[in-house]
Amino acid sequence: MNGLAVGAIYGLVALGFVLIYKATEVVNFAQGDLLMLGAFIAWTLIVPLGLPYIVAFVLTVAAMAVVGAALDRFVMRPIIGQPHFAGIMLTIGLAFSIRGIASLVWGPQERGLPTPFAQQPRNIGGILVQDATLAIAGVTALLCLLLFFFFRRTRLGIAMQAASQNQLAAYLMAIPVKSVFTLTWAIAAAVAGIAGILIAPLLAVELNLWVIVLKGFAAAVLGGFGSIPGAILGGLLIGVAEQLVGVYEPSAKGITAYVVLLAVLFAFPRGLLGEPLGKRV
Amino acid sequence: MRYVFKTSHDQDIHLLRHNRDWWWYAALAAALAALPLLISPYYVGELAFIFVLAIASVGLMLLTGFTGLISLGHGAFLLIGAYVEAHALGAGIPLPLSLVLAMLAAGAVGVLLGIPALRLTGLYLAIATLAFSEIVEHLFSHWKFLSAGETFLTVPNPRVLGVRFGGGTGYYYLALGLLAGTILVCLNLLRAPTGRAFIALRDSPIAAETLGVALARTKALAFALSAAIGGLAGALYAHKISTLTAESFNVLLSLQLLMMVVVGGLGSIKGAVLGAVFLGLLDPAIARIKDYLPSSIGEQSGLQLALYGLVLVFFVLFEPSGLSGRWSKIKAYFQAFPIYRRATFKRTKAYMTSERMR
Numbered sequence: 049m050n051g052l053a054v055g056a057i058y059g060l061v062a063l064g065f066v067l068i069y070k071a072t073e074v075v076n077f078a079q080g081d082l083l084m085l086g087a088f089i090a091w092t093l094i095v096p097l098g099l100p101y102i103v104a105f106v107l108t109v110a111a112m113a114v115v116g117a118a119l120d121r122f123v124m125r126p127i128i129g130q131p132h133f134a135g136i137m138l139t140i141g142l143a144f145s146i147r148g149i150a151s152l153v154w155g156p157q158e159r160g161l162p163t164p165f166a167q168q169p170r171n172i173g174g175i176l177v178q179d180a181t182l183a184i185a186g187v188t189a190l191l192c193l194l195l196f197f198f199f200r201r202t203r204l205g206i207a208m209q210a211a212s213q214n215q216l217a218a219y220l221m222a223i224p225v226k227s228v229f230t231l232t233w234a235i236a237a238a239v240a241g242i243a244g245i246l247i248a249p250l251l252a253v254e255l256n257l258w259v260i261v262l263k264g265f266a267a268a269v270l271g272g273f274g275s276i277p278g279a280i281l282g283g284l285l286i287g288v289a290e291q292l293v294g295v296y297e298p299s300a301k302g303i304t305a306y307v308v309l310l311a312v313l314f315a316f317p318r319g320l321l322g323e324p325l326g327k328r329v
Numbered sequence: 330m331r332y333v334f335k336t337s338h339d340q341d342i343h344l345l346r347h348n349r350d351w352w353w354y355a356a357l358a359a360a361l362a363a364l365p366l367l368i369s370p371y372y373v374g375e376l377a378f379i380f381v382l383a384i385a386s387v388g389l390m391l392l393t394g395f396t397g398l399i400s401l402g403h404g405a406f407l408l409i410g411a412y413v414e415a416h417a418l419g420a421g422i423p424l425p426l427s428l429v430l431a432m433l434a435a436g437a438v439g440v441l442l443g444i445p446a447l448r449l450t451g452l453y454l455a456i457a458t459l460a461f462s463e464i465v466e467h468l469f470s471h472w473k474f475l476s477a478g479e480t481f482l483t484v485p486n487p488r489v490l491g492v493r494f495g496g497g498t499g500y501y502y503l504a505l506g507l508l509a510g511t512i513l514v515c516l517n518l519l520r521a522p523t524g525r526a527f528i529a530l531r532d533s534p535i536a537a538e539t540l541g542v543a544l545a546r547t548k549a550l551a552f553a554l555s556a557a558i559g560g561l562a563g564a565l566y567a568h569k570i571s572t573l574t575a576e577s578f579n580v581l582l583s584l585q586l587l588m589m590v591v592v593g594g595l596g597s598i599k600g601a602v603l604g605a606v607f608l609g610l611l612d613p614a615i616a617r618i619k620d621y622l623p624s625s626i627g628e629q630s631g632l633q634l635a636l637y638g639l640v641l642v643f644f645v646l647f648e649p650s651g652l653s654g655r656w657s658k659i660k661a662y663f664q665a666f667p668i669y670r671r672a673t674f675k676r677t678k679a680y681m682t683s684e685r686m687r
Contacts, residue, residue: 075452126646133399134645136455137591140584141641148635255631262463262580265456273452303467306460313457314445 053181054250055287056188058305060243061264062271062279063195064236069273070199071212071232074124074135078143080261082237085146086112086244087253088154091161101163105245109238116237120230128215128226143258151255161248184246191239192280199276208232266309342520361505365498373501374569379609380504381565383602384511386589388558390601391515393590395524396551397531398446399455402462403586406435406556408469408578410563415573428507431564432557438465439556443549462583470575504565508602511558515598518554527551588637592644594651603652611636 061079068076076082089111093104123142127134163180199205211218211225218225244257251257267286271278286305294301333346345351365373389403410431417427442461449457518524526547529537538544567573585608593604615633648655662669 075455123642123646130649132452133595134649136399136452137587138642138645140587141638141645144584144634144638144641146638148631148633148638151631152635262459266460269453269456299471300467303464306463306467309460310445310457310464313449313453313460 050181050250051288051291052284053184053287054290055267055284056184056280057243057247057250057283058260058263058267058286059280059283060188060191060239060246061260062267062283063192063276064239064243065264065268066271066273066276066279067195067232067236067239069268071208072124072128072135072229073132073212074139075132076236077136077139077261078119078146079236079240079264080258081143081146081150082112082116082240083244083247083260084255084257085115085150086237086241087161087248087257088150088244089241090245090248091159091253092154094161095159105242108245109241112241112244113234113238116240117230117234119237120233124229124233125226128229143261147255147258154255156255158252158254161245161253163248180250187242187246188280191242192276195235195276204228204231263305266305269309270312344516344520358509362502365501370497373498375609375613377501377504378569379606380501380508381562381569382586382589382609383605384504384508384565385559385562385586386593386601386605387508387511387515387598388555388562389586390590390593390595390598391518391527391558392551392555393587394595394597394601395519395531396527396548396555398548398551399587400458400555400583401455401580401587402458402460402465402583403555403559404578404580404583405462405465406439406559407563407566407582408465408575409435409438410560411567411573411578412469413560414564414567428561428564431560433560435560435563436553436557439552439554439559440549442556443552444545446552447545447548459580459583462580466575466579500565500568507561507565511561512598512602519598523547523550585637588641592640592651594653594655597651597653599656600651600653603656607652611640 061083064079064082065076068074068079086108090104090108093099093107094101099107119142124135124138127138197205199209207218207223208228208231210221211223211228215225218228247257247260263286264283267282268279270282270285271280286308289308290301290304293304333340335341345354364376385403385407388406389400392398392400392403413431413434414427417430418424422430442458446454446457519527526537526542529540529542530544530547530551534544537547563578570577589604589608590601591604592607593602594600612633615636619632644651650657
């Protein structure tokens with residue numbers, strides 16, 4: 049069950065990648081650092097400022113959305129129309145900067161983030177489940193549904209898909225491509241913020257939280273990088289696989305995600321739920 | 330503006346366009362050779378380290394800058410080179426042979442990674458190499474027979490021609506010589522059919538294949554060469570840090586290597602060297618700045634990371650052709666002095682269409 053909770057967090061990180069990739073075809077290497085930033089903002093709001101958990105949750109998500117929008121507006125926008133490589137390097141640079149600044153502001157020590165969830169596991173149908181785990185699973189499922197309907201049913205969601213497929217054509221159809229991108233970044237950063245708060249009962253709030261970005265990659269690739277349900281599924285698979293391997297061979301737990309990732313990539317180069325490969329010449 | 334008056338086709342593939350440039354490079358070589366006599370041993374060591382970084386950077390440039398395959402896990406090849414070097418020297422194999430062994434081992438692993446990676450492109454390849462480097466790092470820190478049963482592996486300090494080799498002047502000359510050799514090999518390769526095939530592969534894989542470039546073989550070759558050069562750099566790196574832990578070759582090293590290539594300017598060997606010099610000088614410069622900052626900021630490791638990030642963002646946004654691009658702009662400005670036009674180097678904007686099909 050713990051594996052599913054961790055997997056859900058991986059899935060949320062992967063979701064952030066997929067959102068930004070779907071709309072702008074940029075892979076956001078800074079997603080893990082945004083998660084870390086979200087966790088630190090939540091900690092600042094809850095511990096030194098003493099705000100209640102729910103208020104802090106909403107404020108953190110709002111703050112992260114603003115950060116995401118600002119990053120897009122001031123940093124990512126100039127490279128619209130540049131090759132993929134520029135995007136990768138730019139987000140790696142952003143990741144370094146966010147991590148460095150967070151370390152300057154909050155310092156390297158670990159912190160615990162208090163949560164309102166009870167520590168005692170409760171018994172549901174013979175399985176022991178912690179409240180925090182339930183909360184993670186619930187929020188992830190809700191978010192996934194919301195985003196799924198957003199992309200399928202709303203004008204804005206469809207505009208985002210159009211912008212991702214062909215920027216010029218989307219422009220010609222009067223879609224405000226630049227604002228759409230900014231909105232996408234805001235949503236992705238907010239998702240990272242949510243993941244950062246939810247992860248608190250499982251891990252301490254510290255600088256090394258960014259490492260989760262690597263697991264998130266594995267989850268996103270497993271799911272085929274363009275699909276929202278795929279991202280969550282990939283996250284869950286990797287979380288469970290890690291937990292299982294951890295039981296039998298504890299020293300190999302850390303690299304399970306990468307081994308699974310490489311195996312899947314070599315067998316299915318576009319991921320499990322990926323779109324078929326095809327490029328018109 | 331100096332024009333080249335071409336009298337034979339051979340002139341198209343000369344290493345240098347102007348004969349006069351030979352004098353500049355000869356002067357540079359003489360200056361570098363004389364430097365250890367003039368500066369303190371500490372700076373000799375630092376310079377030698379920059380040369381080692383430059384070797385790795387040239388190797389990565391061959392893969393990323395010329396063949397267009399992004400590797401986020403090049404640190405793994407350095408790791409393999411370093412461990413092979415330490416084990417070989419420990420087993421009594423003499424120095425030049427151990428370097429060759431390190432190159433062969435890293436190159437072999439490069440092919441092992443390269444063959445399955447043939448099916449991957451762009452983003453997927455980048456992530457696969459990242460995963461690969463994580464796995465290699467994990468194996469070397471957990472498998473006892475690879476790291477000889479200790480978490481720290483001490484690198485032997487061999488005698489070459491009766492002189493202690495580690496640190497010091499001998500190391501400096503060896504690194505300098507190997508860097509020059511690596512650059513020459515790469516330049517020669519790039520003007521030969523193989524190198525041309527690399528560049529064709531980068532610019533348009535489909536066109537390259539149509540013109541008879543064997544995609545699979547060429548990609549695997551690029552991986553092998555780049556990994557072998559990485560292994561060589563790793564072997565030299567091992568002597569610099571003298572006790573090996575797998576953690577010193579983590580993702581950050583790979584990202585630093587990639588940063589050198591980008592800051593220097595993709596698609597230019599000169600850029601790879603300039604990028605390595607830039608990053609090699611950044612660390613001492615940051616250490617200097619720290620003395621003038623209040624201790625609450627100066628003593629944090631975050632300062633270095635934040636500066637790295639800002640430098641990278643700055644280069645991608647404002648000088649995407651890197652240091653070598655800036656260099657050629659400055660040169661063009663002076664050569665065409667009164668009539669230089671900024672638009673000469675203007676970036677072209679293209680609207681990206683998706684590679685995905687629906």
